[in-house]
Amino acid sequence: MSQEKPLILIANDDSIYSKGIRVLTEIMSEMGEVVVVAPDTHQSGMGHAITLGAPLRVSQTKDFGPNILSYKCSGTPADCVKFGKHHILKGRKIDLVVSGINHGSNASISVLYSGTMSAAIEAAMEGIPAIGFSLCEYGSDADFSHCHDYVIKIAQKVLAHGLPKGLTLNVNFPAKSEVPIKGIKVAKQADAVYREYFEERKDPYNQPYYWMDGDLHNEDVNNGTDLDALAENYVSIVPIKYDMTDYAELAVMQSWDL
C-alpha cells in the first residue's frame, strides 16, 4: 500500500514552526507519504535566494509527530527543496512538491518576492510538479479551515493530470470571512506595483536607519487577474513558468540594429 502512495515534499518560507506548514502537512498526509524540509527561521521576502559561499545546517525534528519525516534547515526556501531532492530523497521520485500555506498573499507581483513560491518554482525547475499555497491573511494564528477541501482538490488534480515541464501553480485563498468561497478561478498575474517609502529613524548613537514600507497599488483591474478573483472571493490559481523570456519582444528585437 505504501508503495502506491505519492511521495510529497513540503516546504515553506514562514519556517517549520508556522501554523501554515502544520496545516498543509496534515492535509497532505491524507493523500500520500509526506516529507517536510523547511527553514528554521522566518524567510519571508527571500525570493529565489540560495545559499552560496556558506554551508547549511540541517537537522531532523519531531515537530510533526512520529510518522512524518521532517527536517529544519538553516537555508532559504529554495535551499530546502534542493536539499530535500538531492540529499534526503536522493534517488527517489518525488511526485509533488507543495509549499506553504503562506501567511499572507502571494498574488500579483508578490510571486517574485515570495520564498514560498520560489520553493515551488525551484521544484518545477527540477521537473517536479509543484504548487505554492498562500492565504490572504498574515496573522500567525490565521484561520486556514476553509482551505482544506481546495488544497485536496487542486493537489489531486495535479497528481492526476501532472503538470507540463516548467509549470508551477500559484494558489491564493481569500481570508476566512462570513462570505462563502465562490469557487476557483484560473487567472493571470495582476500587474500591480508596490509604492514604497522609507522612514528614517535615528539609533541611540544618532546614526540613521531606514524602515521600508509600502502598499500594493493595482490598476490592472477587471482583467482576469488573480487580484480580481480574490476580490470576488474566489480561490485564484495562476499557472507560473520560470522561463522569463519575452518571446514577443525577442522577435521585435531581431530588427534592432545590434
Next chain:
Amino acid sequence: MSQEKPLILIANDDSIYSKGIRVLTEIMSEMGEVVVVAPDTHQSGMGHAITLGAPLRVSQTKDFGPNILSYKCSGTPADCVKFGKHHILKGRKIDLVVSGINHGSNASISVLYSGTMSAAIEAAMEGIPAIGFSLCEYGSDADFSHCHDYVIKIAQKVLAHGLPKGLTLNVNFPAKSEVPIKGIKVAKQADAVYREYFEERKDPYNQPYYWMDGDLHNEDVNNGTDLDALAENYVSIVPIKYDMTDYAELAVMQSWDL
C-alpha cells in the same frame, strides 16, 4: 547641458567594492548623470530577496570619486533599487537602471537566482528601462575590457528606443579570450538544470554541516538560447519579463474541472 543628460541608477550584487560595478560606473559616466546604490556586502544568489522585518543602513561613500553620488546599503540588490528610486532620487525621473557588471554568468536559469538581474527586474517592475550585465568569469580581477563598446551600444539603444513596460534585458558577455567577440545575439533563456549535491562535513564539535555544489547541465542546445550564443562567442541578450503567467497553460487549465 547637465539637464539633457540621462539619469542612470547603478546597482549590482557583488557589492559596491567589486571591480564590475566600478567598470560599469566608469562606462555609464560617459553617457549620463550616474548615481550608485549597491550592497555593502556580497549578495550573489540573493535572487529577488527584499528586506522585510528589519531596517536598512545606508550611507554615502566616496568610492567613485567626487563627481559621482554613491551609497552603500546593508540590504539586497532589489532593496538598493527601491531605496535609490523612492528615497535618494525621490521625485526625479530615472531614465535607465543598469546592474552589474556581474562577476559570473547570469545566462539560462541563473537569471532566477541572480541578485544582479533581480535589481534590474525590480526597476522594470517600477516602469524603468533596465539592463543587467554579466561576464562569464568569476574572478574578482576579471578582465572586462572587451565589454566597454557593447555596454555603450546596448545602453544607447535602450535610451533611444526605450523598452516596453515590464521588460528587462539580460546581457551576458563571454569571458575575455584570444577569440574576438563575433557580435550580439538576441536569444531565449536556455532551459538548463543545476545538478546539485551536498557534501557533508563535521564541525570541531562533531556536528554535521553541508556544502552545496553543482553543475549546470544544458540539453537545450542549438535552440537559439543564450548559452548557444555565448558558446559561439557572441554577446547574448535575453528580453526578460516579470509577468510569469503561462498564458498557453492558462487557456488549457480553463478546461480543468475545478
